[in-house]
Amino acid sequence: MDAGFYLQLLLNGMVIGVIYALVAMGLSLIFGVLEIVNFAHGEFYMLGAMLAYFLTMNMGLGYWPTVGVVTAVAVGLGYVLYEALLASLQGGGFERSILLTLGLSMVLQNGAVFLFTTTPRMVQTPQSYTNIVVGDLRVTLMRVFALALGLLAFAALYLILYRTRVGKAMRGVAQNRDAALMVGIDPRAVSRLAVAIGIGLSGLAGAALAPVYAVHPLMGFSFVFKAFAIIIIGGLGNIAGAAVAAVALGMLESVIGGFLPLVMVDALVFSSMIAMLLVRPQGLFGSGVRV
Amino acid sequence: MTPGWLRALLVLLGIAALFAVPRLTGNEYVLALGVSFATFSVLSGGLNLVYGYTGLLSFAQVGFFGIGGYTAALLVTEGGWPLWAGAASGGMLAALVGLVIGYSSLRLSRHAFAIVSLSFAFLCMIVARDWVSLTRGAMGIPGLPVPVLDLPGLPWRLSRPADFYYLLMGFAVIAQAVIYVVVTSRLGRAMQAVKLNEALAQSQGIDPLRYKLLALALSALLAGIVGGFFVFYLTIVDPSIFDFYYTETMLIMVIIWGPGSFWGVLGASAVLAALPDLLRFTTDLRMVLYGAVLIAAMLVFPGGVGGWLRRRHLRRWRRPSLAAP
Numbered sequence: 001m002d003a004g005f006y007l008q009l010l011l012n013g014m015v016i017g018v019i020y021a022l023v024a025m026g027l028s029l030i031f032g033v034l035e036i037v038n039f040a041h042g043e044f045y046m047l048g049a050m051l052a053y054f055l056t057m058n059m060g061l062g063y064w065p066t067v068g069v070v071t072a073v074a075v076g077l078g079y080v081l082y083e084a085l086l087a088s089l090q091g092g093g094f095e096r097s098i099l100l101t102l103g104l105s106m107v108l109q110n111g112a113v114f115l116f117t118t119t120p121r122m123v124q125t126p127q128s129y130t131n132i133v134v135g136d137l138r139v140t141l142m143r144v145f146a147l148a149l150g151l152l153a154f155a156a157l158y159l160i161l162y163r164t165r166v167g168k169a170m171r172g173v174a175q176n177r178d179a180a181l182m183v184g185i186d187p188r189a190v191s192r193l194a195v196a197i198g199i200g201l202s203g204l205a206g207a208a209l210a211p212v213y214a215v216h217p218l219m220g221f222s223f224v225f226k227a228f229a230i231i232i233i234g235g236l237g238n239i240a241g242a243a244v245a246a247v248a249l250g251m252l253e254s255v256i257g258g259f260l261p262l263v264m265v266d267a268l269v270f271s272s273m274i275a276m277l278l279v280r281p282q283g284l285f286g287s288g289v290r291v
Numbered sequence: 292m293t294p295g296w297l298r299a300l301l302v303l304l305g306i307a308a309l310f311a312v313p314r315l316t317g318n319e320y321v322l323a324l325g326v327s328f329a330t331f332s333v334l335s336g337g338l339n340l341v342y343g344y345t346g347l348l349s350f351a352q353v354g355f356f357g358i359g360g361y362t363a364a365l366l367v368t369e370g371g372w373p374l375w376a377g378a379a380s381g382g383m384l385a386a387l388v389g390l391v392i393g394y395s396s397l398r399l400s401r402h403a404f405a406i407v408s409l410s411f412a413f414l415c416m417i418v419a420r421d422w423v424s425l426t427r428g429a430m431g432i433p434g435l436p437v438p439v440l441d442l443p444g445l446p447w448r449l450s451r452p453a454d455f456y457y458l459l460m461g462f463a464v465i466a467q468a469v470i471y472v473v474v475t476s477r478l479g480r481a482m483q484a485v486k487l488n489e490a491l492a493q494s495q496g497i498d499p500l501r502y503k504l505l506a507l508a509l510s511a512l513l514a515g516i517v518g519g520f521f522v523f524y525l526t527i528v529d530p531s532i533f534d535f536y537y538t539e540t541m542l543i544m545v546i547i548w549g550p551g552s553f554w555g556v557l558g559a560s561a562v563l564a565a566l567p568d569l570l571r572f573t574t575d576l577r578m579v580l581y582g583a584v585l586i587a588a589m590l591v592f593p594g595g596v597g598g599w600l601r602r603r604h605l606r607r608w609r610r611p612s613l614a615a616p
Contacts, residue, residue: 037402039409088590095348096589098405099546103585106539110578225413228406236402263421270414273407274395281399 008137009254015143015212017250018150022205023223024230024242025157026198032174032237033194036086036097040105042224044199046112048074048206049215053123056211063125067149067207074203078196086195087188105221112217120214146208153204154243160197161239170194174237225266229273235283245283309460313453322452326524328564329456329463333517334537335544335560336470336553337510343550344474345506346486347401350538351392351408352514354415355385357532359515360522361419364432367523374438374449378519385515386508393507397500416533431529438523455524462520466513467557473509474553482506483551539581546588549595 027041048070055061055069085104089097130141161167166189172180173190181187213219230249234241249272253265276283312325334352341349359381366377388411396407419426426432440447440458449455473479484492485499493499522528544563548555592599 031402035402037406085586085590093593094402095342095346095405096593098348099542099585100589102542103582103589106535106582106585107579110576110582114576114579222413225410228410232403232406236400261421263417266414266417266421270410273410274392277395277399277403277407281403 004135004137005258006255009258010251011137011139012143013251013254014247015139015147015150015250016254017247018147018154019205019209020223020226020230020250021243021246022150022153022201022208024227024234024246025239026201027224027227028231028234028237028239028242029157029170029194029201030198031231032239033170034086034097034191035094036089036101037094038195038198039098039101039224040081040108041101041198041202041227042220042222043105043108043112044074044077044202044220045206045223046217046220047077047108048203049210049219050112050116050206050217051203052207052210053121053215056123056125057121063145063211067204070207071200071204074206075196075200077203078199079192081199082192082195086191109217109221116217118216118218120216122214123211125211140212142211146212149204149208153201157197157201157239166190166193226269229269232273233276233283238283241283306464309464310457313456317453319452322456324565325456326452326459326521328561329459330517330521331541331544331564332463332557332560333466333513335541335556336467337513338541339545339550339553339556340470340474340482341506341510343545343552343556344479344486345482345503347397347503347507348405349408349507349510350405351389351411351507352510352541353533353535353537354408354412355389355511355514356518356521356537357415357419357528358385358388359518360528360532361426361432362515363519364435364522364528365425367438368432368435374440374519374523378516381519382512382515385518386512389507389511390504393504394500397503412533412535412538416530419530419533426530429530431527431531433527433529435523435526435528449523455520459517459520459524462517466517469509469513471553478502478505486551536578539578539585543581543584543588546595547584549597552595552597555595555597 023041023045027038030036030038030041051070051073052066055066056063061069081104085100086097089100125142132139132141132144159167161171169180169185169190170193172183172185173187177187180190226249227246230245231237231242233249234243234245249269253269256268257265309325313322316322334356337355338349338352341347341352359378362381362384363374363377366372366380367374370377372380392407392411393404396404419431420429422428437448437450440449447454449458474482481492481497482502482505484495484497485502489499518532522532540563544559545556547563548559550556588595594602
């Protein structure tokens, strides 16, 4: 057990944490703007990974074009999702939105099981077995790409939220719906964009992780389980909190996973969510919630 | 409106008819449908108490069901406990767990509760599958023994399907009676007040958290006990007891006619318990169908079919008369 081993675990954890963050930030963004918990969020991650699999393995597309196409498709799906289903909820229907997205998740997940069976598939690319070696550390190129994509998406989301008018509008709606409406922000346009970005991030996460892990129709469900814990730990609707919690969780999970069975890691994720709710219900970075 | 005595008579006749079924037919298929109905009616009745009456969307019910099943199975096989005690302990453990997750998440919001309850159900399945030293992993605990219930006077060996029919139907009747008494009492009205307007309920001296936790603990207790009985009917308990299929089925039972309607949920449970066997789909397609039903119900009938009919009736009633000059 030397320091290199720990560093290796931490690095792997950071990659997976950044990908968790992509999914969790989208979930948190949608919750913040629409007050909807998207239970189908993990299925879009799964669809992204499946699409990436078919684009690379059946169409022979390269890594970067695949990522681009998958993200674009996911953004489009986000628009469709909002216009077809979520727009009709018109606020005030928290339970309805959950049941609706849960139904969607069931349709997508079991439809995918029916069409593609649960057999895990591996995405093989020419670079699959390329490693980057720095000192004692050894990382596959695909993980480095996933990390880079994740960081790129962080930066893009930050720029959209804090450097554009529409980002400002989104933050406005998240802070105070009524006040945003009063100053002339169109909640529909803002919500549509938030859902598109959220789903797009989820699809991107799927495409980025497809070459690292196996792809199968049930991958979204277990993934979103962690994303839920992350957005509660980071504070519901708090995007930066979700990102920090996700990266921390990924690293923690990787380090603990080096020593303990996997079930302990999942139990740890759940108990840290419960502990956070008991000690700091507003989440790590929340600014006070009355309980 | 049917008078009270007539209604009570109808209910008694219905219960008598249910208990007469095994005497009239030895058909195991009919008995299996009855057992399925009895089990699901307890699960959906509990969910109706939590969601329909108190307004908390919960996915944890299947977790309580499975915790009851595993606890009873382990206590009976490893500890040599009688089935009564095993199932009762399962129910109490489920209620305790329900209080823990309810207390921690409900202080924040209903949103947090919905998320935590789903994560909880998922965690239960992972623990059952991977904590091999306790739950024996994915293989589960097969070959549960024929239980003997020590009724006063004579021991009752539950060896035939009809015995389990009596046991589960009997418990279902007790559970439904408990739920009915709760929802028609002061407790039930307080729960409905919490659902309709929490702030207003609070201003009337109702402590929302207390009633939410009460509904949750009671539904968990009932689900845990019925889980304890049900696994002995199956003679095996494995991680599939936490399957999402149960959650979806009971959710649809509760929302299809109208959450918060005692008889509506009971009727929907009877229909839907028989339905999967009538529609012989593969499991995946059935889940797709259930998902589509959920989406359609939320888009078209947010208050259930019953709620939709009532609203339509009211609208027709309020329509201004066309005959006016």
